[in-house]
């Protein structure tokens with residue numbers, strides 16, 4: 001069985017994540033390095049585990065989470081599509097079955113809110129994990145008055161974010177703690193509206209409700 005450990009140790013994966021960082025730097029986007037890959041991998045696995053998925057699906061989720069942004073190595077434009085194809089090739093080379101490789105390809109290809117949709121449990125867990133990683137350490141350009149990058153402004157305000165799964169009440173929440181002097185709850189909601197809708201649909205596919213909690217206030 002191909003595991004997350006095998007994927008992390010793969011030279012091609014290391015090179016693609018590093019190369020993607022160059023692209024993100026040039027665009028002055030938020031951090032998309034091994035840190036983001038690791039967090040999304042952990043949270044995708046955790047969501048699947050807490051919602052009762054099989055060990056096999058949890059493993060696929062951890063791998064999909066780790067690889068989901070490798071498409072940035074080609075271009076940020078349609079990085080979900082290009083990353084999906086790259087991951088498919090790497091996973092086949094590592095010996096993963098065609099059907100499992102394709103399952104991960106589909107999840108990665110659908111993780112971006114611009115053109116993706118939740119099409120499977122794996123895709124849904126990946127979407128919620130990815131959209132929940134909001135944190136000040138992801139901001140590379142610390143200029144608060146840089147109006148061209150609204151994501152930086154919101155990320156800079158976030159001191160902590162995490163995903164909470166309540167299996168009994170069928171509820172998945174993104175929990176965010178912000179510095180409201182930098183960014184209001186309304187700012188966050190406005191900027192992340194599309195992402196939140198995507199998370200709502202993702203949770204629905206899993207039979208769950210999605211919630212967004214900012215500074216102990218339930219917004220969704």
Ligand SMILES: [Fe+2]
Pocket residue numbers: 068069079080111112
């Ligand atoms: Fe992405």
Ligand SMILES: [Fe+2]
Pocket residue numbers: 036040068069130
């Ligand atoms: Fe991402």
